[in-house]
Amino acid sequence: MQDGLCTAIQVPLTVSRLTNGLWEPLKELAKIGNINCKSDLQVGVRMLETGVWGAYYNVKTNLGDVTNEDFKKKVSEEIEGAVKIAQENCAAILKILEERKA
Structure with a gap:
């Protein structure tokens, strides 16, 4: 049972790792991407x-x-850190998008 729980935990933990690997390219996209897609990126980073x-x-x-x-x-500790990374990066990208002119 314990081995099964530890294995099951690895799946969402991996999801958090992979997701947090996307923030840097999304920051770049927020800076230079088509401004007409602004709301799509805003929704995407929230998701x-x-x-x-x-x-x-x-x-x-x-x-x-x-x-x-x-x-x-x-x-x-890892999953709590992952949430912090996600929150900070989501907020940073939303800020970049809000500051861009149409």
Whole structure:
């Protein structure tokens, strides 16, 4: 059971890692992309942030049943850091887009 939980946790954890790897290209797109697509990018970055939140809640739910305290601590720190990265980058991209002239 414990091995299964630890394996299951890896899926949303990987989602958060992959998602957080998209922020830099999206920042560049926000700076130079077609301004007529502004709202599409605004919605997209909110959805990515929400995806990381979904991963967070899934990980936290499954961690409740894990007995390996070292694993719990490591994963909890990683997923909390992932949410922080997502929030900061989402806000930064939205700011770039708001400051662009049409």
